[in-house]
Amino acid sequence: xxNKITKRDENFAKWYTDVVMAARLASYTSVKGCIAIEPNGxxxxxxxxxxxxxxxxxxxxxxxxxxxxxxxxxxxxxGELVEGFAPEVAWVxxxxxxxxxxxxxxxxxxxxxxxxxxxxxVKSYKDLPMLYNQWCNVLRWEHETRPFLRSRxxxxxxxxxxxxxxxxxxxxxxxxxxxYKWFHHEILAIPSIxxxxxxxxxxxxxxYTLTNEALMYNGVSLQAGTSHYFGQKFxxxxxxxxxxxxxxxxxxxxxxxxxxxxxxxGLIMVHxxxxxLVLPPKIAPKQVVIIPIGKDNKVMEIALKIKKELxxxxxxxxxxxTEKSPGFKFAEAEVxxxxxxxxxxxRDLENGKITFxxxxxxxxxxxxxxxxxxxxxxxxxxxxxKNLYEKAKERRDALTFEAKNLDEMKxxxxxxxxxxxxxxxxxxxxEIKIKEIRGCKSRxxxxxxxxxxxxxxxxxxxxxxVIWGLQY
Amino acid sequence: xxNKITKRDENFAKWYTDVVMAARLASYTSVKGCIAIEPNGxxxxxxxxxxxxxxxxxxxxxxxxxxxxxxxxxxxxxGELVEGFAPEVAWVxxxxxxxxxxxxxxxxxxxxxxxxxxxxxVKSYKDLPMLYNQWCNVLRWEHETRPFLRSRxxxxxxxxxxxxxxxxxxxxxxxxxxxYKWFHHEILAIPSIxxxxxxxxxxxxxxYTLTNEALMYNGVSLQAGTSHYFGQKFxxxxxxxxxxxxxxxxxxxxxxxxxxxxxxxGLIMVHxxxxxLVLPPKIAPKQVVIIPIGKDNKVMEIALKIKKELxxxxxxxxxxxTEKSPGFKFAEAEVxxxxxxxxxxxRDLENGKITFxxxxxxxxxxxxxxxxxxxxxxxxxxxxxKNLYEKAKERRDALTFEAKNLDEMKxxxxxxxxxxxxxxxxxxxxEIKIKEIRGCKSRxxxxxxxxxxxxxxxxxxxxxxVIWGLQY
Numbered sequence: 034x035x036n037k038i039t040k041r042d043e044n045f046a047k048w049y050t051d052v053v054m055a056a057r058l059a060s061y062t063s064v065k066g067c068i069a070i071e072p073n074g075x076x077x078x079x080x081x082x083x084x085x086x087x088x089x090x091x092x093x094x095x096x097x098x099x100x101x102x103x104x105x106x107x108x109x110x111x112g113e114l115v116e117g118f119a120p121e122v123a124w125v126x127x128x129x130x131x132x133x134x135x136x137x138x139x140x141x142x143x144x145x146x147x148x149x150x151x152x153x154x155v156k157s158y159k160d161l162p163m164l165y166n167q168w169c170n171v172l173r174w175e176h177e178t179r180p181f182l183r184s185r186x187x188x189x190x191x192x193x194x195x196x197x198x199x200x201x202x203x204x205x206x207x208x209x210x211x212x213y214k215w216f217h218h219e220i221l222a223i224p225s226i227x228x229x230x231x232x233x234x235x236x237x238x239x240x241y242t243l244t245n246e247a248l249m250y251n252g253v254s255l256q257a258g259t260s261h262y263f264g265q266k267f268x269x270x271x272x273x274x275x276x277x278x279x280x281x282x283x284x285x286x287x288x289x290x291x292x293x294x295x296x297x298x299g300l301i302m303v304h305x306x307x308x309x310l311v312l313p314p315k316i317a318p319k320q321v322v323i324i325p326i327g328k329d330n331k332v333m334e335i336a337l338k339i340k341k342e343l344x345x346x347x348x349x350x351x352x353x354x355t356e357k358s359p360g361f362k363f364a365e366a367e368v369x370x371x372x373x374x375x376x377x378x379x380r381d382l383e384n385g386k387i388t389f390x391x392x393x394x395x396x397x398x399x400x401x402x403x404x405x406x407x408x409x410x411x412x413x414x415x416x417x418x419k420n421l422y423e424k425a426k427e428r429r430d431a432l433t434f435e436a437k438n439l440d441e442m443k444x445x446x447x448x449x450x451x452x453x454x455x456x457x458x459x460x461x462x463x464e465i466k467i468k469e470i471r472g473c474k475s476r477x478x479x480x481x482x483x484x485x486x487x488x489x490x491x492x493x494x495x496x497x498x499v500i501w502g503l504q505y
Numbered sequence: 506x507x508n509k510i511t512k513r514d515e516n517f518a519k520w521y522t523d524v525v526m527a528a529r530l531a532s533y534t535s536v537k538g539c540i541a542i543e544p545n546g547x548x549x550x551x552x553x554x555x556x557x558x559x560x561x562x563x564x565x566x567x568x569x570x571x572x573x574x575x576x577x578x579x580x581x582x583x584g585e586l587v588e589g590f591a592p593e594v595a596w597v598x599x600x601x602x603x604x605x606x607x608x609x610x611x612x613x614x615x616x617x618x619x620x621x622x623x624x625x626x627v628k629s630y631k632d633l634p635m636l637y638n639q640w641c642n643v644l645r646w647e648h649e650t651r652p653f654l655r656s657r658x659x660x661x662x663x664x665x666x667x668x669x670x671x672x673x674x675x676x677x678x679x680x681x682x683x684x685y686k687w688f689h690h691e692i693l694a695i696p697s698i699x700x701x702x703x704x705x706x707x708x709x710x711x712x713y714t715l716t717n718e719a720l721m722y723n724g725v726s727l728q729a730g731t732s733h734y735f736g737q738k739f740x741x742x743x744x745x746x747x748x749x750x751x752x753x754x755x756x757x758x759x760x761x762x763x764x765x766x767x768x769x770x771g772l773i774m775v776h777x778x779x780x781x782l783v784l785p786p787k788i789a790p791k792q793v794v795i796i797p798i799g800k801d802n803k804v805m806e807i808a809l810k811i812k813k814e815l816x817x818x819x820x821x822x823x824x825x826x827t828e829k830s831p832g833f834k835f836a837e838a839e840v841x842x843x844x845x846x847x848x849x850x851x852r853d854l855e856n857g858k859i860t861f862x863x864x865x866x867x868x869x870x871x872x873x874x875x876x877x878x879x880x881x882x883x884x885x886x887x888x889x890x891k892n893l894y895e896k897a898k899e900r901r902d903a904l905t906f907e908a909k910n911l912d913e914m915k916x917x918x919x920x921x922x923x924x925x926x927x928x929x930x931x932x933x934x935x936e937i938k939i940k941e942i943r944g945c946k947s948r949x950x951x952x953x954x955x956x957x958x959x960x961x962x963x964x965x966x967x968x969x970x971v972i973w974g975l976q977y
Contacts, residue, residue, distance in 0.1 A: 067572035100539035
């Protein structure tokens with residue numbers, strides 16, 4: 034609350050860090066590249082976990098926990114995986130007082146450990162599918178870090194499933210992508226787009242990767258939830274075989290999918306404003322704050338009554354009954370992004386009124402005390418959720434461009450970045466050349482268009498319609 | 506289910522491992538000393554987390570997440586802590602492709618990181634208390650490991666709180682010990698005892714440690730929940746100061762408290778039997794299993810109706826509708842410790858009956874189909890919970906002994922170990938001598954007795970009444 038927040042349009046990067054600190058979502062630590070997730074940030078993560086975990090379980094997944102250390106020989110079994118991750122892992126070389134015979138890395142992701150587990154646990158098609166998920170921490174030795182967006186250690190969930198058939202595994206890959214999409218659109222109010230990663234950008238070791246890409250207020254993309262189809266690549270490398278219905282040995286078909294605390298960064302950068310965090314009601318750990326003005330008994334009585342009624346009806350409401358001034362409390366609720374603020378003061382009460390303030394628009398609505406406050410609040414929360422989604426969608430659409438050639442692409446990226454639609458021949462050479470423009474990368478291949486154009490880079494016939502953009 | 510379980514009285518250690526494997530709680534991995542927590546084991550942990558987390562939050566605690574890596578210089582700030590833990594930590598010495606300038610250990614516990622956080626976040630008495638908790642993994646380089654009981658990596662919660670006064674911090678230390686005691690007695694049906702650790706056995710760096718000690722079926726103790734009062738020891742080492750009400754700088758008063766996945770081991774060893782796991786209803790992730798006999802439509806109709814009624818009333822019930830034989834399903838429900846099994850078969854139905862089987866006693870109860878099945882099930886679950894507690898208490902009492910001298914102590918420990926009450930002079934020398942008897946350690950100092958006796962070891966006047974025992 035002492036923290037002054039830089040204006041968003043003045044310096045977006047500074048604004049972001051200011052909001053993270055002012056809303057007490059996270060703070061820096063003495064461990065380079067690692068943050069402390071503070072109570073407000075962790076409460077958001079708990080809410081995300083609660084909603085996703087429920088959905089995963091409804092779809093038949095169960096949670097497990099694999100070791101965080103991976104022996105080097107085990108990591109090395111799948112060539113692409115080790116190539117992709119080896120440069121960014123942390124190695125444990127001493128345990129107790131002794132040098133280890135074999136280095137162990139801290140998991141950057143857990144395909145290795147799940148494969149090792151599945152190889153000894155699956156025997157027959159009757160054991161399949163195995164639909165496992167894990168909530169845990171992972172570590173990647175990043176060099177440039179930013180709270181939530183790119184941190185050496187982060188929290189995430191990683192689903193790892195094995196199946197008896199290709200079709201079933203591919204359905205799972207798509208299903209989990211749809212779950213993430215639902216989560217972004219319905220819960221986080223983030224109109225992410227989905228598609229397939231190019232060969233260059235897919236997960237190391239995957240046959241293909243589906244991705245959810247969200248556009249931040251400043252036009253930079255955030256990859257926020259990916260789902261990988263492995264086919265039999267890992268099962269061959271780790272020897273995960275089963276007896277199929279025809280009594281023949283076969284390698285399993287595999288998927289993995291994950292999303293992380295970086296979504297907290299996404300929430301901030303899609304909805305936040307100059308006053309701080311703005312939370313969609315469906316993900317807000319606290320949805321309503323009641324702020325009593327003065328010490329009038331009647332005020333407190335009404336405040337407690339409303340609090341009880343809302344909480345009894347699954348609207349998470351708290352009463353700020355501290356010694357701070359009302360003005361201070363208003364500002365605190367604002368910086369923390371609480372969707373609805375209710376002020377109850379003696380003067381309003383005399384007129385039989387209370388005041389609601391929406392965090393998303395700052396609009397005040399004065400309501401009769403004897404109206405149906407529960408229904409009014411429910412409706413208001415719905416309106417806020419919808420408005421945040423619509424605003425984010427408008428912004429996304431306004432920052433969605435088309436480019437026919439490299440000059441147009443450069444123009445966009447140098448003026449106001451965003452999602453750039455452009456056809457592509459499919460050659461990595463062109464992808465690399467495009468990356469020279471401010472690090473612009475393919476976000477995803479969309480399959481919703483018939484390709485008639487030419488490659489934005491080389492001008493040859495295009496094979497794919499691709500969305501490009503800068504990325505966190 | 507293919508696993509044959511060794512008889513408990515024949516070879517307790519082998520029985521324990523057999524139950525862990527047969528009930529699919531955990532399995533060994535390629536990482537030495539680390540287990541994979543499988544779906545049934547993790548579901549138990551989730552249930553434990555849910556219940557404890559709710560209680561912690563009711564008492565005003567909030568969750569956060571600190572980094573898992575600790576730079577060596579930071580760990581070294583508190584002398585006793587580093588002495589206590591340095592021999593058993595794992596060191597990260599390489600990150601990315603480079604050798605690190607400073608080693609980082611993987612947290613064996615997080616006092617260090619919380620102190621580092623608090624030192625920069627607390628300014629005034631108005632910021633206090635800070636009541637933080639963290640659910641996470643920790644790593645200790647143990648040499649002899651056993652699933653859940655002693656594993657290099659384990660999952661736990663660690664509460665870390667700071668306060669403006671000694672009195673408040675000491676109240677917190679006691680309060681959290683009471684929470685663990687409540688959890689053991691009311692939820693896990695484990696009649697643990699509580700007391701204070703001796704100077705030798707207390708947590709490295711604590712002023713004192715309160716402990717919960719549970720007695721396993723074989724008479725060996727399990728430390729299952731400790732609460733430490735640090736006074737100002739850490740706040741002086743890490744410079745955690747605040748402005749008190751008198752506007753003077755003062756060091757904060759601190760506590761920490763934790764409990765871990767080893768409680769799963771405790772549950773197995775207190776309640777399990779020759780058929781496998783036995784779960785108290787209040788901690789069972791699945792409380793009731795319904796097993797239909799045959800494929801009769803009427804059977805399935807009743808099964809679904811009962812399942813719905815129980816689930817609608819917060820009794821977690823599942824229907825085993827797989828292709829396996831009823832006998833196989835019975836055995837599976839038994840090994841997994843499901844408290845109540847309901848069999849519904851066409852013959853019983855003709856007589857308007859269904860059969861309930863209790864896991865704790867194996868008793869069958871045949872019930873009229875038109876009786877109040879919900880109330881009956883609720884009552885049965887209550888009776889099972891109570892019975893398991895009573896049985897465990899009887900066993901604990903039967904294995905609670907008194908010793909006046911070393912010979913008596915040896916006799917007990919060599920015949921049938923248990924909790925041994927014996928007076929003690931307070932000298933570490935005697936504690937060390939007692940440890941020579943099969944590794945017997947002081948479990949806790951009880952304060953419920955007036956000391957009149959002599960030290961069980963040296964025969965001098967006693968200062969403390971202590972409970973001793975072997976330990977996991």
